[in-house]
Amino acid sequence: MAEYKLRTPLSEDVVRELNVGDIVYLTGIVVTMRDTGHKRAVELLSRGEKLPVDMRGLALYHAGPVVRRVGDRWEVVVIGPTTSTRMEVYEYDVIEKMGVRMVIGKGGMGPRTAEACKKFGAVYTVYPGGAAALQAEQVKRVVDVHWLDLGVPDAMWVLEVENLGPLTVVIDSKGRNLYEEMYRRARRKIDEEIYPALGIR
Amino acid sequence: MVSPLSLDIEGKLLEATVKLIEAAAVWLPEDVEKALRRAYDIEDNPTTRSFLKAMIDNVEIARSKRLPICQDTGVVMFYVRVGDRFPYTGLLPSILKKATVEATRRVPLRPNTIDVITGRNPGDNTGRYMPWIDWELVEGIDYAEVTVLLKGGGSEIVARARNLVPAEGLKGVMKYVIEAVYEAGPQPCPPIIVSVGIGANVSIAMKLAAKGLLRPVGVRHEDPEVARLEETLLQAINGIGYGAHGMGGKVTALDVHVDYAPRHPATLSVAVVMNCWAARRATMRVYADGRIEYITHPHLNKEVV
Numbered sequence: 001m002a003e004y005k006l007r008t009p010l011s012e013d014v015v016r017e018l019n020v021g022d023i024v025y026l027t028g029i030v031v032t033m034r035d036t037g038h039k040r041a042v043e044l045l046s047r048g049e050k051l052p053v054d055m056r057g058l059a060l061y062h063a064g065p066v067v068r069r070v071g072d073r074w075e076v077v078v079i080g081p082t083t084s085t086r087m088e089v090y091e092y093d094v095i096e097k098m099g100v101r102m103v104i105g106k107g108g109m110g111p112r113t114a115e116a117c118k119k120f121g122a123v124y125t126v127y128p129g130g131a132a133a134l135q136a137e138q139v140k141r142v143v144d145v146h147w148l149d150l151g152v153p154d155a156m157w158v159l160e161v162e163n164l165g166p167l168t169v170v171i172d173s174k175g176r177n178l179y180e181e182m183y184r185r186a187r188r189k190i191d192e193e194i195y196p197a198l199g200i201r
Numbered sequence: 202m203v204s205p206l207s208l209d210i211e212g213k214l215l216e217a218t219v220k221l222i223e224a225a226a227v228w229l230p231e232d233v234e235k236a237l238r239r240a241y242d243i244e245d246n247p248t249t250r251s252f253l254k255a256m257i258d259n260v261e262i263a264r265s266k267r268l269p270i271c272q273d274t275g276v277v278m279f280y281v282r283v284g285d286r287f288p289y290t291g292l293l294p295s296i297l298k299k300a301t302v303e304a305t306r307r308v309p310l311r312p313n314t315i316d317v318i319t320g321r322n323p324g325d326n327t328g329r330y331m332p333w334i335d336w337e338l339v340e341g342i343d344y345a346e347v348t349v350l351l352k353g354g355g356s357e358i359v360a361r362a363r364n365l366v367p368a369e370g371l372k373g374v375m376k377y378v379i380e381a382v383y384e385a386g387p388q389p390c391p392p393i394i395v396s397v398g399i400g401a402n403v404s405i406a407m408k409l410a411a412k413g414l415l416r417p418v419g420v421r422h423e424d425p426e427v428a429r430l431e432e433t434l435l436q437a438i439n440g441i442g443y444g445a446h447g448m449g450g451k452v453t454a455l456d457v458h459v460d461y462a463p464r465h466p467a468t469l470s471v472a473v474v475m476n477c478w479a480a481r482r483a484t485m486r487v488y489a490d491g492r493i494e495y496i497t498h499p500h501l502n503k504e505v506v
Contacts (some may be wrong), residue, residue: 021248077269080272082273107386107387128259130477130479132259132269133259133262133268136268152312153311153313166251178447182442182447189441194441198437
């Protein structure tokens with residue numbers, strides 16, 4: 001387990017060095033998208049249209065912040081990750097076509113995302129969900145916002161962050177998925193120890 | 202006709218309720234924070250400990266800066282136990298709704314209600330049936346107890362209910378609960394609080410399960426048999442080994458709550474709901490003379506309401 005301080009834009013070489021279990025603190029630009037943002041992005045890309053932000057080398061963040069309007073600019077009050085599993089259906093396309101190098105979320109992602117990470121050179125990392133006040137201190141400013149018609153949580157927020165973390169690498173580009181390994185261990189424990197002790201099955 | 206006195210009480214109740222919602226959003230109840238700190242002491246995996254540390258630091262920052270603990274401030278759900286001699290019952294529905302709108306602006310809360318038909322987000326956490334209000338009428342008392350639960354989305358994705366075959370019995374119930382936690386994995390932000398309802402149909406089971414989330418961590422069911430079932434389930438779930446956010450560890454659940462109603466001869470229904478570690482709830486009591494007492498956040502009683 002190693003600890004890294006990384007900065008965007010992230011290169012493929014740097015990302016390919018990361019292993020599951022590594023801790024990352026990220027400085028630079030992250031862009032938020034949730035379910036409806038992903039849906040719109042994938043639709044635009046399939047029609048060959050451009051997205052409002054060039055995401056190559058940036059981090060995509062599964063998050064919907066609480067924001068406050070201060071004069072003519074936005075301020076992040078608190079922010080944290082949302083459950084990533086909902087975005088699994090879109091993420092392969094997003095990593096392939098948008099050139100995202102890091103996906104940040106919580107709760108884990110599935111085999112299609114893992115395949116995209118391996119093929120195109122990206123990682124999936126998790127931030128401790130719920131720790132939103134702590135994380136707000138790591139967001140320096142709102143650079144821009146797009147797609148506000150989707151509502152505040154689902155809009156695309158472009159954020160400048162400093163030492164965003166601790167981010168744990170859960171899917172690396174070498175084919176490992178920390179959570180899949182966790183599920184396998186749990187299954188064995190339940191079937192071989194917990195159920196027999198309870199007289200279940 | 203609205204008398205000056207009722208106008209006065211309306212304003213007071215509104216302000217008190219906004220404060221109640223704020224308290225839920227920014228101050229984690231004492232029982233939950235204690236359980237998190239205990240988990241931090243018990244765990245030895247460094248990554249798990251660093252995640253728990255981040256969570257505890259976050260609780261402290263939220264408290265001191267009056268910021269929401271989590272960006273998902275949830276859907277606003279009220280559980281009201283109202284005495285049959287409480288004089289202001291009729292005021293409560295409109296006050297709870299107005300307080301939700303005001304708290305959304307003031308705390309602020311994230312606007313989380315999206316109309317299912319139109320896709321529109323009104324931006325103030327209201328909508329058809331929202332905020333959600335669950336009523337319980339209590340005989341012989343003249344006060345009302347208002348609890349607000351800010352229920353996040355991540356821990357709700359994994360809620361489930363099912364009709365078991367009665368022959369499966371309590372072992373079937375236990376298996377259903379353990380499988381629910383297994384499949385939920387890190388999605389509901391463990392360490393979680395698991396609440397189980399058992400009854401004659403899934404509506405009853407789910408209602409009991411949902412109410413179980415209001416019970417403080419560490420408080421057992423009054424029936425010793427049910428209390429034993431809770432302990433057994435807690436031990437089994439913690440044996441799964443997920444730990445905080447699936448980083449691996451001994452504390453996957455902070456607690457398990459079970460409640461039940463009789464089953465029908467043909468049914469055995471079970472429901473499981475979970476709360477993330479940021480189990481945000483707050484309770485206040487409104488007395489007949491208009492006095493307010495905060496139960497879960499007593500430090501607020503010193504502030505002028």
